[in-house]
Amino acid sequence: MIQVQNLTKRYGNQTVVDHISFEVREGEIFGMLGPNGAGKTTTMEMMEGLRDSDEGKIKIAGVDAKKQKKKLKQQIGMQLQSTSLFDYLTVRESIELYASFYPHSQTVEELLVAFDLVEKEKTWVKHLSGGQRQRLAIAIAVVHDPKVIFLDEPTTGLDPAARRSLWDIVLKLREEGRTIFLSTHYMEEAEILCDRIAIMDHGKILALDTPRELIRQLATTSRVEFPLIDRAYDEKFSTLAGVKKVVRLEKNLIQLHTDQLAETLQDLIPLANSYQFPLDGISTRTATLEDVFLEHTGKRLSQ
Amino acid sequence: MMKAYLQLVKAQLLLFARNKNSFIWSLLLPVFMMIALGTLLGGDNEQFALEVSIIDRDNSVSSKELVQALKKAPGVTTVDQSEKNALASLKKNELQMVIVVPRGFGTAMASKTEKAVVTVYQDQGNLSTSKIGTAIVAGTIDEINKKIVNFQPRIDIKEKGISTHQLKYMDFLVPGILALLIMSNNLNGVAAQIASWRERSILRRMQGTPLSSGTFIAGQMTARILINVVQAFVVILIAHFIFGVNVYGSWGTLLFFVLLGTLTFMSIGFIVASLAKTPESASPIAGLISFPMMFIGGIFFPVRQLPDFLQIVVQAIPIGHLTTALRGVMNNGATFATLQVPLWILLTWFIVSFTVAALTFRWDVK
Ligand SMILES: Nc1ncnc2c1ncn2[C@@H]1O[C@H](COP(=O)(O)OP(=O)(O)OP(=O)(O)O)[C@@H](O)[C@H]1O
Ligand SMILES: [Mg+2]
Numbered sequence: 001m002i003q004v005q006n007l008t009k010r011y012g013n014q015t016v017v018d019h020i021s022f023e024v025r026e027g028e029i030f031g032m033l034g035p036n037g038a039g040k041t042t043t044m045e046m047m048e049g050l051r052d053s054d055e056g057k058i059k060i061a062g063v064d065a066k067k068q069k070k071k072l073k074q075q076i077g078m079q080l081q082s083t084s085l086f087d088y089l090t091v092r093e094s095i096e097l098y099a100s101f102y103p104h105s106q107t108v109e110e111l112l113v114a115f116d117l118v119e120k121e122k123t124w125v126k127h128l129s130g131g132q133r134q135r136l137a138i139a140i141a142v143v144h145d146p147k148v149i150f151l152d153e154p155t156t157g158l159d160p161a162a163r164r165s166l167w168d169i170v171l172k173l174r175e176e177g178r179t180i181f182l183s184t185h186y187m188e189e190a191e192i193l194c195d196r197i198a199i200m201d202h203g204k205i206l207a208l209d210t211p212r213e214l215i216r217q218l219a220t221t222s223r224v225e226f227p228l229i230d231r232a233y234d235e236k237f238s239t240l241a242g243v244k245k246v247v248r249l250e251k252n253l254i255q256l257h258t259d260q261l262a263e264t265l266q267d268l269i270p271l272a273n274s275y276q277f278p279l280d281g282i283s284t285r286t287a288t289l290e291d292v293f294l295e296h297t298g299k300r301l302s303q
Numbered sequence: 304m305m306k307a308y309l310q311l312v313k314a315q316l317l318l319f320a321r322n323k324n325s326f327i328w329s330l331l332l333p334v335f336m337m338i339a340l341g342t343l344l345g346g347d348n349e350q351f352a353l354e355v356s357i358i359d360r361d362n363s364v365s366s367k368e369l370v371q372a373l374k375k376a377p378g379v380t381t382v383d384q385s386e387k388n389a390l391a392s393l394k395k396n397e398l399q400m401v402i403v404v405p406r407g408f409g410t411a412m413a414s415k416t417e418k419a420v421v422t423v424y425q426d427q428g429n430l431s432t433s434k435i436g437t438a439i440v441a442g443t444i445d446e447i448n449k450k451i452v453n454f455q456p457r458i459d460i461k462e463k464g465i466s467t468h469q470l471k472y473m474d475f476l477v478p479g480i481l482a483l484l485i486m487s488n489n490l491n492g493v494a495a496q497i498a499s500w501r502e503r504s505i506l507r508r509m510q511g512t513p514l515s516s517g518t519f520i521a522g523q524m525t526a527r528i529l530i531n532v533v534q535a536f537v538v539i540l541i542a543h544f545i546f547g548v549n550v551y552g553s554w555g556t557l558l559f560f561v562l563l564g565t566l567t568f569m570s571i572g573f574i575v576a577s578l579a580k581t582p583e584s585a586s587p588i589a590g591l592i593s594f595p596m597m598f599i600g601g602i603f604f605p606v607r608q609l610p611d612f613l614q615i616v617v618q619a620i621p622i623g624h625l626t627t628a629l630r631g632v633m634n635n636g637a638t639f640a641t642l643q644v645p646l647w648i649l650l651t652w653f654i655v656s657f658t659v660a661a662l663t664f665r666w667d668v669k
Contacts, residue, residue: 048511050510050667051667073511073512074513080508082503084504084508085508086318088321088322089314098512100304100306100307100309100310101509102513103513
């Protein structure tokens with residue numbers, strides 16, 4: 001559905017999107033996961049025809065996004081990272097306004113129902129809650145029934161309940177057969193919503209696959225973490241059974257990457273006993289996308 | 304696209320009506336200005352001081368006697384000048400009354416049968432001065448009549464209306480305030496609004512739809528024209544009912560110049576919004592352009608009172624011409640034929656600035 005090749009954007013001498021290439025398949029939710037300033041918005045806005053790229057090719061639903069902008073705009077719908085709606089128009093008026101820009105559009109009633117905005121129909125955008133405003137923004141993104149939708153951090157700043165309800169909406173949009181490109185910096189969101197994920201940092205795509213595959217490709221599947229200030233034993237930990245890697249995290253937290261959780265723990269306890277350091281606050285877990293991110297970028301995404 | 308155009312006009316009108324601050328201020332400010340300046344500066348004009356020129360065509364003993372009596376009448380200041388000049392200044396409202404003592408006045412007074420006549424020229428459109436003027440002249444003549452034996456009234460007053468209208472400071476001020484309203488509403492209003500929409504990505508969001516910039520601008524212009532016409536009308540109504548300001552010219556011509564002014568200043572507003580480096584700087588830049596225009600645009604005082612070196616500037620910029628045109632139509636009933644200069648200069652400004660606005664328009668923050 002979407003083909004991007006060698007897409008590049010420079011601001012001054014800073015390359016904010018650096019020769020990225022990827023494909024998005026029809027009907028999938030494609031996630032772009034990255035920290036602040038990774039280049040997610042820049043990438044999406046180049047695909048949406050809102051910013052000019054310096055290099056590269058973009059093809060969306062068979063349309064050359066750089067040359068056939070008019071045609072592109074009929075095919076795609078978008079929700080921008082910033083609010084971008086008129087404060088003093090009501091929900092209904094906002095939908096009607098955007099509907100008028102397209103030759104064909106869904107009816108306002110359909111959209112109000114589908115996005116759970118019937119009760120807020122006559123409320124000014126200014127007086128909507130964050131979640132309602134995002135739902136309206138997405139309703140407007142699909143007002144002309146587009147095949148491809150771009151959602152830029154649709155749930156940032158929302159509380160967990162509002163986030164869940166938005167996830168339901170996104171999943172429903174996929175059920176309707178649309179292709180969705182979304183950016184996020186929430187692991188959980190990427191894991192639950194996305195069929196495939198591109199991990200982006202410093203303008204580059206570091207990894208791209210299904211969440212499950214990304215995790216599976218990690219060298220180790222489990223993590224053991226405990227606080228330890230003394231750095232004298234770090235060498236010893238790497239000799240424990242199954243441990244492939246020892247990582248020092250912030251706050252003097254030590255993290256062991258292992259393939260054999262039980263064996264590692266069996267070795268760790270005698271070691272702790274003999275050197276007399278407490279294992280207070282020890283935790284074990286299987287690897288998540290967070291670990292994938294850490295592995296690729298050397299930093300944590302959420303903080 | 305018609306549908307989009309109509310929706311944009313509707314949205315802009317709704318936004319304007321709902322943004323209470325801008326709505327109220329854009330109406331209250333001109334009214335407030337009118338009332339403040341009208342009572343401060345305009346009020347004194349009503350203090351009674353009749354400026355009168357007396358023309359004695361007869362030069363007889365009795366005519367001289369009458370002239371002396373009139374000169375001594377309360378509230379009358381006489382200006383000595385030729386008959387032609389006197390009538391001309393009456394038309395320009397520099398005088399309130401011209402009294403002509405015709406040839407043969409002396410003989411008529413002397414004869415038993417004939418009645419002597421005095422002619423009074425004044426603007427009958429201005430009721431207060433004309434009534435008082437007549438009363439003063441009548442009173443003076445009455446005194447003379449009484450002195451004449453037999454108490455036979457010997458002198459008649461023949462009143463002649465002059466087809467001019469009394470222009471007060473308010474008549475001068477209101478067209479100026481209309482021009483100011485049009486300038487600030489559009490230049491400052493458009494620059495601030497477009498810049499803020501651009502900053503808040505509202506324009507970028509619209510850029511993501513098939514909406515063309517032409518349709519967007521057309522919608523903006525239509526909505527703002529409607530708003531300005533209504534506002535101008537309200538200001539004129541208030542001026543009429545509170546200060547007795549009249550529109551002597553054609554309403555159609557007036558409407559035309561309100562539209563032309565709106566379009567011109569709106570285009571300049573669009574240019575400012577496009578050229579401003581950052582959205583926050585658009586408003587200050589618009590203010591910087593419009594503030595001096597307030598003083599050299601002939602809004603509060605006539606352009607001819609400005610120093611010479613400013614005259615060239617004044618002639619080149621649109622605001623002075625808009626004020627001149629509005630003032631011409633409202634005060635003197637000027638038509639397109641007599642307003643050629645402001646008409647062509649404003650039209651040129653509109654066409655040039657509209658073209659530049661269309662060429663420089665962009666949805667996005669640079
Ligand atoms: N118009 C611009 N001019 C200069 N630099 C820019 C511009 N827009 C973006 N950048 C820079 O490009 C980089 C990527 O920005 P971008 O908005 O794409 O990041 P992002 O991944 O969307 O971040 P976030 O999660 O905060 O939204 C940032 O370093 C930003 O400062
Ligand atoms: Mg972003």
